Amino acid sequence: MPPVHAVLFDAYGTLFDVYSVALLAEQLYPGRGETLARLWRDKQIEYSRLVSMADPAGRRYRPFWDLTRAGLRQACALLGLELPPAHEERLMNQYRHLSAFPENHEVLAQIRALGLPTGILSNGDPAMLEVAVKSAGLQGLLDEVISVEPVRCFKPDPRVYQLGLDAVRRRRPDASAKQVLFVSSNGWDAIGATWFGFTTFWLNRAGLPAEPLGTRPTHEGRSLHELLPLLRGGTGGAA
Amino acid sequence: MPPVHAVLFDAYGTLFDVYSVALLAEQLYPGRGETLARLWRDKQIEYSRLVSMADPAGRRYRPFWDLTRAGLRQACALLGLELPPAHEERLMNQYRHLSAFPENHEVLAQIRALGLPTGILSNGDPAMLEVAVKSAGLQGLLDEVISVEPVRCFKPDPRVYQLGLDAVRRRRPDASAKQVLFVSSNGWDAIGATWFGFTTFWLNRAGLPAEPLGTRPTHEGRSLHELLPLLRGGTGGAA
Known part of the structure; x- marks a missing residue:
């Protein structure tokens, strides 16, 4: 990676x-x-x-x-x-006011401790995302909260993933799509992001079978904790 | 209409x-x-x-x-x-080799007896449509069998409905979208075709609630037989 x-x-x-x-x-x-x-x-x-x-x-x-x-x-x-x-x-x-998953806080904090920016890239509109982030107590742990609203379409339209890449490039101008790790629990979203060019992690909490669409997400795991070895490996250049 | x-x-x-x-x-x-x-x-x-x-x-x-x-x-x-x-x-x-619905033959024959061309406009690819039409014995009752294949996308992408309008205009060059009656048992397809501009008939065989997307199909019925009064009214100018 x-x-x-x-x-x-x-x-x-x-x-x-x-x-x-x-x-x-x-x-x-x-x-x-x-x-x-x-x-x-x-x-x-x-x-x-x-x-x-x-x-x-x-x-x-x-x-x-x-x-x-x-x-x-x-x-x-x-x-x-x-x-x-x-x-x-x-x-x-x-x-x-949805519940957050229990590992969110710790994993987001550890990602930021590695010096990596974090963000949400969501179908949600800005107002609902703002309330959701606050309710879940995640506001200090996310550098970007990106809604599809500016492009007026939803995932897996590639314009949505491009919004995410554009936001990353405002912080890291030389970042390629492959250097963005996109995490989704929705198999189709992980595949859509893979098609776009992101490196992807399918958070397959329920152990579902992969969608047989000819493309697999780059990585797959059952919990957000499994992200951290990938990032440590990636930033250290070992993985 | x-x-x-x-x-x-x-x-x-x-x-x-x-x-x-x-x-x-x-x-x-x-x-x-x-x-x-x-x-x-x-x-x-x-x-x-x-x-x-x-x-x-x-x-x-x-x-x-x-x-x-x-x-x-x-x-x-x-x-x-x-x-x-x-x-x-x-x-x-x-x-x-799917079964055809029992009223298909009679209704298609009556539509053609009114002097109106009939066609299929389907997500199916040409090979599967050809076999399906033959298996169902409908080949003499359809003037057009139109597959999405040339536009490489599926309904409700408006390019699909445009394919249908283009085919109608090869027979009736002055036809507007509103002068095409599009029939679908899928509520979302009937709505997509309505958004495109077709006059639509939602063949709601199961009596399902309409999708609450702010647009209703032009007409709704439980059987293809309900098309005929619309067409007789429409061609006679009374409806």
């Missing part, structure tokens, strides 16, 4: 536990919380792809927050679950 | 019953056939979107047949189902 100049993280699912909403969903819909949380996530991601694909100039773009709400409504409708406004607000508020 | 100059149909799910593979899947995996058929379809569609989005120049494009196979493999892997080569070939062969 070439020396890493920066580490960028996907946000939802990678640093923030999107399935932590399942606990509240289970309270509101006993026996259906897990199913609702998964379908909600599926629809949210589906909508982000549809609005991206449907217009390359971004005229169908809607902020991820709006698509998250649309996804919740559709997931409930598909499952035959009533969604009164009070339930919707509670679930959306929970999504706004 | 302005007078309709042509009727274009989505293929998979609309004219061909993609869930007819569930019967074979159920034989091979008792109790899991329905779940496998749905997840297979979801992954197939997901992969078509990912390869479209990841490169606007089409360098990640792979024929729908290949993505269908990749979707089957991943669906089995996610469900923990073994997929020996003989099972894979039987399921893929079933997908190649």
Whole structure:
């Protein structure tokens, strides 16, 4: 691996536990919380792809927050679950304040101790990312919080990954895409970033099979802790 | 509705019953056939979107047949189902020869009796579409079978719908997008075509809730038979 100049993280699912909403969903819909949380996530991601694909100039773009709400409504409708406004607000508020994964703080601090800038590169819009970062107590540990909003499309559109590379180059002008380590728990996001040219780490917490799309992420692991040997090896030139 | 100059149909799910593979899947995996058929379809569609989005120049494009196979493999892997080569070939062969919905023949014949050209506009590649049309006995009822292959992207990329409009204009040079009636059983495809500018009919066989994306298909119905009053009204100028 070439020396890493920066580490960028996907946000939802990678640093923030999107399935932590399942606990509240289970309270509101006993026996259906897990199913609702998964379908909600599926629809949210589906909508982000549809609005991206449907217009390359971004005229169908809607902020991820709006698509998250649309996804919740559709997931409930598909499952035959009533969604009164009070339930919707509670679930959306929970999504706004997702739990962070327990190892985040320590790993982010150790990456910065190696002298590497850290950042988020996310489908989220700036307002929801700001609240999420603060709620998770990560604000002192991230040099950049990059939203797709300026390019009005979503991952895996290469314009999104280019935003991340542009941000890294403001700090490290000579950085190549290969010298950016991009970390995502979403296999498709790790593949999209690999296609773009980033060195990638698929944080495969659940041990899922890789998507058979002909390209594998550069690295794979079950926890963010597994990033550190890669970075120490990379900066020391040994790996 | 302005007078309709042509009727274009989505293929998979609309004219061909993609869930007819569930019967074979159920034989091979008792109790899991329905779940496998749905997840297979979801992954197939997901992969078509990912390869479209990841490169606007089409360098990640792979024929729908290949993505269908990749979707089957991943669906089995996610469900923990073994997929020996003989099972894979039987399921893929079933997908190649999908059942047609029972009303297809009669409705297509009646549309042509109104003097309107008919066509398929599909994510499928030309080889799989040719076999599917023949297997379903529809070859004499379709004036055009249009694959996304020339544009190397998938729906809802507007270049796909433009292919359909271009084909209509070779027969009816003055046709506007609004004068093409596009029929799909996939709500997202009907919305994508509406965004493009087609008049649309969402063939909502299962009575699903509409995707809350701010745009509704022009028309909605439960069977292809419901197309005919629209066309008679449209060509007569009364609707």
